[in-house]
Amino acid sequence: MTKEAALTGSAPTTAAAAPRAHSPAVSAARARRWGAFYYAEQVLRVMKGYGWTIVMYGVGQPVAYLFAMGVGLATLVDTGSNAAFGGVSYLAFIAPALLISAAVMTAANEFTFPVMDGFKWRRVYYGPHASPLTPEQIAAGQIIAVTVRFVLQSAIYFGVVALFGASPSGWGWVSILVATLAGLAFGLPLMAYAATIKDDRGQFAMVMRFIVMPLFLFSGTFFPLDTLPLAVRWIGWISPIWHGTELGRVFSYGYEEAPLLTVVHIVFLLGLAVFGWVLTRRLFAKRMAS
Amino acid sequence: MFRVSELVSKESPVSSPAGTGEPQYVITAENLTKSYGEVTAVDGISFRVPAGEAFGLLGPNGAGKSTTMKMIGGVSQRTSGSLSIMGLDPEQHGPEVRAHLGVVPQQDNLDEELKVRDNLLVYGRYFGLPMSYLKPKADELLEFAQLTDKAKSKVDALSGGMKRRLTIARSLINEPRILLLDEPTTGLDPQARHILWDRLFRLKEQGVTLILTTHYMDEAEQLCDRLIVVDKGKIMAEGSPASLIRDYSTREVLELRFGSERNATVGTELEGIGERIETLPDRVLIYAHDGEAALEQVSARGLHPLTSLVRRSSLEDVFLRLTGRSLVD
Secondary structure, three states: OOHHHHHHHHHHHHHHHOOOOOOHHHHHHHHHHHHHHHHHHHHHHHHHHOHHHHHHHHHHHHHHHHHHHHHHHHHHHOOOOHHHHOOOOHHHHHHHHHHHHHHHHHHHHHOOHHHHHHHHHOOOOHHHHOOOOOHHHHHHHHHHHHHHHHHHHHHHHHHHHHHOOOOOOOOOOHHHHHHHHHHHHHHHHHHHHHHHOOOOOOHHHHHHHHHHHHHHHOOOOOOOHHHOOHHHHHHHHOOHHHHHHHHHHHHHHOOOOOHHHHHHHHHHHHHHHHHHHHHHHHHHHHHHHO | OOOHHHHHHHOOOOOOOOOOOOOOEEEEEEEEEEEEOOEEEEEEEEEEEEOOOEEEEEOOOOOOHHHHHHHHOOOOOOOEEEEEEOOEOOOOOHHHHHHHEEEEOOOOOOOOOOEHHHHHHHHHHOOOOOHHHHHHHHHHHHHHOOOHHHOOOEHHHOOHHHHHHHHHHHHOOOOOOEEEEEOOOOOOOHHHHHHHHHHHHHHHHOOOEEEEEEOOHHHHHHHOOEEEEEEOOEEEEEEOHHHHHHHHOOOEEEEEEOOHHHHHHHHHHHOOOOOEEEEOOOOEEEEEOOHHHHHHHHHHOOOOOOEEEEEEOOHHHHHHHHHOOOOOO
């Protein structure tokens, strides 16, 4: 074959190797169906950029807490009565609480600043907004990505807890899902709130200090809720951390509570998550259309 | 949920009766209006854009250009009027309309945490495009945007002009036939603007319909086949840059500077020279067919400007004539 013939012969192959974009109708149909996942993919790519932080947070935090509280503090606490903690060690008592709290704290970060970044700082939502994706799908995509983070982080956390021998029941792994649900129950209403903020005047820091921290401390995390006076016990009742923690305890060491209460925990967490999701969808659509 | 086959059959870009030999309009707007409470940003504008045209919206800041672009882009709901993009109403078929478009927004909204090439890949995914298509396409577009050697850089590290070119490259990832550009070169230095213009020319040559807003008349003259001059939400004039200049201005303009004190008062002494006189704070403009002849008449009256300049009329003059003020305040 001559050189020329080889060249002309190769030309069509090259052309065939450069595929064309599919038609706009196909783009639109795919986006209508999978759009939320397309955006989730983008958020996960960004998260990969700080993947090590996520892993370190997932491993480092439980190790530090479990060691300080469950091993250090426990030497004082366990000399009292184990009965106060449902007959298990202090370590087993606080492990589910720490797992749930970590997810809620992650929610407090992932559903605040990134939302502000999307609407205002770097306006990252407005890129996909010009594509076939809808505002509702952009919101859903971010939620899917954060949910993936909740599951991964909670699984690592649970792994460490299990290594400490702090999850005696065979059903302990279910607390990974409970933590994810608690993260969404707390995070989605917060995401809706974040979508309403036009200027950052430290609102998110306030949420962390005056909502997340009190919930963390007074949600039956380090001591049973009923040891608190009634005047502050309500904090636990409205706290996704308390509902999540109690649920986590049921699975991780067979904590005995009224079955109805278990149902209440699940309904409460699901209800908050659904409420936050409906509100977030609406606020995203409204803000992006203006 | 739509089936693809249904959409393909619905998707007729023709808004003129078939077989009449008239051009196919990809965008048709009639009495398009957008109000925000009491404020009417776009006030009943009508226009049609045939396929392959470079169509401009020229006007000062706040004229309603961006609002119009958002409605065309299917991200902002109109208050009244009708709008059709490729034969589809963007309010009922948002995703379908947006799938046809490439959009370059006024403010860059690239993902600064991702690398340059990843910005293109991720954006292509929003159209459901497979990686087997996106990877070579991203490389091709980086070449087109002269960013190949920046492929692995973070977006943070790019200059303003590079970011703009990346945004344009991103808007082309789905091979759109209509490209919306909202003030594509605002804030860029002259060299960066010329590179961008060159890239836009190439797209036009490939038959891409360009819709662009600008408040630079040189940009409008360079890029647009046809444009509408917009002010306060209304269309003031419509036509090609050359025809607008012919209709609303004279062939030449004589610019005189008498110093800021004198400019305001010298107007009456110049009366009768040229076809029209416009007094601005910094200079006096005399619209005349022959600028040199007008300048001779000025000297003959014993008036001696500090500087004088004869130039061809531009769109700026058209705009000044129509609205009584300059484009960039």
